Amino acid sequence: MMARTKRSRRSYTAGEWGRNRVRVFPDPKTGILQIEWRENGRRLTRSLKHRDWSRAKQQADEFAARFNGPRPGDEQKAEPEPLTLETLFDIYREEVTPTKAERSRRYDSAAMKMFLGCFGRDRRPDTLSQRDWDVFIRERRSGKVGPSGRPVSDRTIEYDLRFLLAVLNWAARSRDEEGRLLLESNPLRGLRVPREKNPTRVVLTQVEYEGLLQASLGMDWRFRVALVIAHETGHRIGAICQLRWSDIDTEAAVIRWRGEHEKTGYEHRTPVTAEVLQVLEEARKRNPGIGDIPLLPAPKDPSTCVSRWLLRDWWQRAEVLAGLERKRGRGWHSLRRKFASDLMNQPLKILCELGGWKTARTVLQCYQRADQDQLRKALEDRRIARS
Known part of the structure; x- marks a missing residue:
């Protein structure tokens, strides 16, 4: 299988917007440097036919100089594009x-x-x-x-x-x-x-979770590991997919969540429970490795992380095996809502740190949901306090 080349975002610009702006950048497929400019309102691009970055920057400066219009302070000022x-x-x-x-x-x-x-x-x-x-x-x-x-x-x-x-x-x-x-x-x-x-903001129930956990015993080991980590940490499945062994510290019982894999870009570390350590040990036996080796490798390419779409398909299969009726909105994210609701009695600051939320407002509006037992207990506590 051919390795995928990561698309480069490297670019260099010369000149000024609306006058003589020129940009050079590598072609995402070949790596050959391209030069881009605007002429009469049209964007034009041509290949420089080489990969020499220093030479390309010099060409961009020279190209912009040829299109240089009147400078600020000249008698006639150029109208901006x-x-x-x-x-x-x-x-x-x-x-x-x-x-x-x-x-x-x-x-x-x-x-x-x-x-x-x-x-x-x-x-x-x-x-x-x-x-x-x-x-x-x-x-x-x-x-x-x-x-x-x-x-x-x-x-x-x-x-x-x-x-x-x-x-x-x-x-x-x-x-x-x-x-x-x-x-x-x-x-x-x-x-x-x-x-x-x-x-639709479905919160997975404990009974449903236990059903999925039981069903995972007959499925791919990656699904069970992802299911337990999602339940115990409250993190998004997209971030869990991208975990690598270098992010796991089993001795300190801590996981590092990289900012580039978090929706909010917030890098943080959280402690993990004994249940997570147990499935991590199982993952180590199935997929031994160190460094940046994926914790959950793709079945067909162990050098890459398992896709969230495959985990979505496994979730739907687990629902069938667990005998759960299909419900719109009950997916991996319902575990994140369950995590927030299970810890409703904890200070919001603690909950945000554990689940990777940047603000408590999001938790209150979208994730926490009190069930009937919690509401009844609150009323009973009020009655006891008054009496």
């Missing part, structure tokens, strides 16, 4: 997106492609209006817009539009090399974002 939505996304992708976690970087690229397909690459962002907002909501909701081609919930649409608002707000606070704001203001500011009226 109108900012298009594509150019704005390019600037944001170059300056802001790299600061985010890996999952957020992938989402940024997908969302930019989606909005460019909906509004047009040459659309000026300052001309966006309520009509564009409504069209996007309607077509995204029906599945006409989006990578999947299927209808999506209002929760997904809300997430998409908040990304667009974040880009426009950033542009309204950022200036070019001449000190001009990229956008005078956010043209979509104040518009109403659709919200899911009754979001």
Whole structure:
């Protein structure tokens, strides 16, 4: 099997936005350096036919100098090139997106492609209006817009539009090399974002968990290890998939959760329970290794981590083996909600540290859910206190 080459985000820019901006970057497939510039409003790219980074930077400087227009202070000042939505996304992708976690970087690229397909690459962002907002909501909701081609919930649409608002707000606070704001203001500011009226936030019950745990005995060992770690740590399955043996300290009973694999980009360490240590010992027997070897290797390629999609399929199979009726929203994330609800009596600061939440607000709004027994106990405690 051919090894996958990690896409490089290395790039070098010369010149100034709106005048003589030039960028060099490696082709993600071949590694051969490319040069990119704009001419008469069109983006042009050609190959430099080599991989010498120092030489490419010098070529970019020379190329930008040939297109150099009037300097600030000259008698006739060059008019800036109108900012298009594509150019704005390019600037944001170059300056802001790299600061985010890996999952957020992938989402940024997908969302930019989606909005460019909906509004047009040459659309000026300052001309966006309520009509564009409504069209996007309607077509995204029906599945006409989006990578999947299927209808999506209002929760997904809300997430998409908040990304667009974040880009426009950033542009309204950022200036070019001449000190001009990229956008005078956010043209979509104040518009109403659709919200899911009754979001499905299923909390896995203890009985259901025990059923899945029993079913895991007859399944691939990776599923059982992932199931126990998810239940005992409350972390996302995406982060669990990416764990490597170098992240595990069995002597100290601690797991390191890398920021690039966390949705929030928050790197942290958490203690683990005896149940986790037990399945880690099982994983060590099945998959011995040290360093950056995956804790849960892919069945067909042990050098890579198991995919979350395969674990999703295993979850559905485990539900069948456990005799559980299919329920929308009951998946790996329902274990994260169970973790937050099980520890409801703990201080929120402790819970956030254990589960990797950056803010307590998210826990209260989306994860913790009191069951009937907890509600009745609270009323009984109140009655005892009053009497």
